[in-house]
Every structure is written in C-alpha cells, then in structure tokens.
Amino acid sequence: MSRSVYLDHSATTPVDHDVLEAMMPYFTSDFGNPNSLHAWGRKARKALDEARNQVAQLINADPTEVIFTGGGSEADNLAIKGIAYARKDRGHHIITSAIEHHAVLDACKWLGKEGFDITILPVDKYGMVRLDELERAIRPNTILVTIQFANNEIGTIEPIEQIGSICRKQGVLFHTDAVQATGHLPIDVKKLPIDLMTMAAHKMYGPKGVGALYVKKGVKIAPLIHGGGQERGLRSGTENTAGIVGFGKAAVLAAKRLANNENENEKRLRDRLIDGILERIDDVILTGHRTERLPFHTSFCFHYIEGESMLLRLDALGIGASSGSACTSGSLEPSHVLLAIGLPHEIAHGSLRLTLGKDTSDEDIDYVLENLPKVVESLRAMSPLGKRG
Numbered sequence: 001m002s003r004s005v006y007l008d009h010s011a012t013t014p015v016d017h018d019v020l021e022a023m024m025p026y027f028t029s030d031f032g033n034p035n036s037l038h039a040w041g042r043k044a045r046k047a048l049d050e051a052r053n054q055v056a057q058l059i060n061a062d063p064t065e066v067i068f069t070g071g072g073s074e075a076d077n078l079a080i081k082g083i084a085y086a087r088k089d090r091g092h093h094i095i096t097s098a099i100e101h102h103a104v105l106d107a108c109k110w111l112g113k114e115g116f117d118i119t120i121l122p123v124d125k126y127g128m129v130r131l132d133e134l135e136r137a138i139r140p141n142t143i144l145v146t147i148q149f150a151n152n153e154i155g156t157i158e159p160i161e162q163i164g165s166i167c168r169k170q171g172v173l174f175h176t177d178a179v180q181a182t183g184h185l186p187i188d189v190k191k192l193p194i195d196l197m198t199m200a201a202h203k204m205y206g207p208k209g210v211g212a213l214y215v216k217k218g219v220k221i222a223p224l225i226h227g228g229g230q231e232r233g234l235r236s237g238t239e240n241t242a243g244i245v246g247f248g249k250a251a252v253l254a255a256k257r258l259a260n261n262e263n264e265n266e267k268r269l270r271d272r273l274i275d276g277i278l279e280r281i282d283d284v285i286l287t288g289h290r291t292e293r294l295p296f297h298t299s300f301c302f303h304y305i306e307g308e309s310m311l312l313r314l315d316a317l318g319i320g321a322s323s324g325s326a327c328t329s330g331s332l333e334p335s336h337v338l339l340a341i342g343l344p345h346e347i348a349h350g351s352l353r354l355t356l357g358k359d360t361s362d363e364d365i366d367y368v369l370e371n372l373p374k375v376v377e378s379l380r381a382m383s384p385l386g387k388r389g
C-alpha cells in the first residue's frame with residue numbers, strides 16, 4: 001500500500017487553507033489597485049496595511065520597516081545590491097559565507113564583477129560560520145556582511161546574535177537571509193542585531209512569489225526597480241495584494257504555532273527520523289548540526305550511492321524528497337554547501353534531504369523508516385561505487 005508523504009518543505013510548503021481563504025476576495029470582489037483613491041482602492045490599501053502589520057508583528061518590527069517583494073530571491077538581491085549602491089562611496093567590500101543560497105552568493109559574485117570586493121567566509125564541518133574568521137575579514141571599507149539565518153540544505157542555524165554583534169561593534173551593516181527560519185524559529189529584530197532580513201511566504205505556508213525585506217529604520221538602500229514609487233520607493237510596481245494578504249495571514253498562523261510550541265512536535269518527529277535512519281542504515285552521516293538545526297530539517301549523505309537515484313526510488317514510493325547533489329544542467333559538481341563543510345565529492349553525491357511540515361505525522365515517519373533502508377540496500381547492491389562485502 002502506497003502513501004503520499006511530502007518531505008520537501010525546505011523547497012516549498014503548501015498554502016494553508018486559511019491563507020487561501022484570506023486571499024480569495026482580493027482576486028475577485030476586492031480587486032482594486034491599492035494606489036487608487038476610490039473605495040475599491042481604499043479597500044485594497046487597508047488590506048495591504050494590515051498584512052504589513054501582521055508580517056511586522058511576527059518578527060517584532062515596525063510596519064514601516066517591512067518592504068514587500070516578489071519573493072526571497074528578490075529580497076536578497078534588494079538587500080545586497082541596494083546596500084552596495086547606497087554605500088559605494090563608503091567602501092567596496094562585502095562579506096558573505098560559502099554556504100549561502102544562490103540568490104545571495106550570485107548577487108555578491110555579480111557585484112564582484114562590478115568592481116566590489118567580495119570575501120567568502122569558510123564554515124566548519126557543521127556549516128557554522130567561524131566568528132574569528134569574520135572578525136579578521138572586516139576591514140575599514142567593509143559595507144555589508146550577509147550571512148544566512150539557517151541553511152536550506154543542511155539545516156544549520158548560524159550564531160546570528162554573535163555575528164550581528166561583531167558587525168555592530170565594527171559599524172558594519174548586517175543582512176541575514178532568514179527564508180528558512182522565518183515563522184519556524186522565534187525571531188525578534190529588536191533584540192537581535194540585524195539591519196536587513198529576507199523572508200519568503202512560500203516557505204511558511206503562504207503563496208509563492210511574495211517575500212519581504214526587513215530594513216531597520218534609518219538604514220538607506222537603493223531600489224532595484226524604479227517606477228510608481230510603491231513600497232516607499234524601494235519596490236515600484238502595483239502591489240500583489242492577494243499574495244501579500246496571504247503572507248500576512250501566514251505570518252499570523254506561524255506566530256500562533258510558535259506561541260503554542262507546535263514546533264516541539266516537529267522537532268520530535270525530526271529526531272525520530274534522524275535516529276531511525278542512523279540506527280537502521282550503515283555508512284550514513286547526518287549533515288549539518290545535530291541540535292543547532294531547523295526544527296523540521298533532516299539531511300544525510302549515504303555512502304556508495306547517488307542521492308538522485310534514491311530520490312527517484314522514493315518518488316516511486318510516494319515520498320517527496322530532495323538531494324543537494326542535484327546534477328544541475330548535466331554538471332557533476334555536487335552542492336557547494338556540502339563541499340564547503342568538507343565532504344569529499346563521492347560522499348556529497350549521496351546526499352538526501354527530508355524536510356518535515358506542520359502536518360507530517362508519526363505514520364509518515366514510520367513509512368519512510370520502513371522503506372528507506374530497503375531503497376538504500378537495493379541501490380547499494382547494484383552500486384558501481386563499491387559497497388564492501
């Protein structure tokens with residue numbers, strides 16, 4: 001008997017039923033342009049304002065500090081290029097880490113071609129940025145440090161408070177890509193030394209194509225998109241009202257789950273899955289940190305087999321997983337994250353990520369623990385990579 005078990009919530013989450021319901025009127029009856037002065041426009045404007053309050057409340061920001069964007073990648077680009085252009089008279093040096101999402105790494109690399117100086121910090125075997133390396137990397141002309149809150153491939157949570165404190169002490173702005181963490185970990189931007197922070201609705205049960213950048217009051221950034229001057233001139237274009245309303249509702253629901261400690265149950269299932277896999281299968285390692293880890297995140301490397309072949313077998317069994325070693329566009333390079341934590345190529349190729357959601361059940365975990373060992377055994381039996389014995 002086959003089940004359907006989606007364990008790829010780091011890639012995207014389903015839209016919560018209540019979120020969809022909150023969005024629906026803004027496609028139909030309440031379709032107005034929030035910039036129009038008539039009743040239709042005012043209704044949409046009111047909905048936008050409320051959503052901004054809701055997203056701000058989730059992270060304890062002021063609503064004026066929330067800029068809505070077309071997703072996480074756009075918010076990352078706005079933060080990094082926006083600071084680079086606004087501060088280029090003060091310096092040309094930007095610091096990031098080796099395990100960032102491509103939206104951050106490639107924005108930095110592009111700025112590198114534009115004449116900025118980019119330092120890419122190494123990480124330890126758990127994927128933690130080394131604080132002493134960060135301290136040494138900061139120069140008088142450093143304008144921005146951008147380091148993620150938590151990693152999408154290996155789940156490691158970075159020491160954000162310490163990183164931010166180092167930046168504050170040196171007078172350098174700090175941006176963090178918190179797409180994986182927002183709504184899943186408590187985040188208070190008044191307590192944490194963060195100047196800019198990226199969020200995305202679709203990683204927290206909201207719709208795709210909507211994100212936000214938190215920009216601390218007083219921090220000046222340059223826009224990427226010019227036009228009608230929406231979002232305080234930082235993101236022109238008629239607002240995605242329905243999407244933004246959905247993001248607001250998703251923020252309210254996430255805050256409620258956090259207040260009810262619902263991620264404790266996710267954590268329990270996560271640990272059941274990790275322990276179960278490590279007990280039942282030989283020659284497998286957990287990647288990322290065991291405890292400084294997203295509550296819904298598990299990731300492994302299996303010796304002697306390819307992550308992609310595991311993924312396909314699991315898919316046939318109704319299990320949705322992902323592999324960090326996706327051989328993108330035919331290249332055989334494994335994930336930059338797995339290489340950065342020091343894994344050799346042949347082990348990094350055997351990576352598998354299983355990320356749980358709020359509706360994942362004990363039965364779902366049972367199903368994976370029953371089937372994954374068989375998949376691994378069968379693939380290893382035919383593996384050319386040489387499983388011993």
Ligand SMILES: *Cc1c(COP(=O)(O)O)cnc(C)c1O
Nearest residue numbers: 071072073101103152179180200
């Ligand atoms: C998904 C993700 C992004 C990109 O967000 P989009 O909304 O898909 O553009 C950026 N950073 C991290 C860490 C992510 O997991």
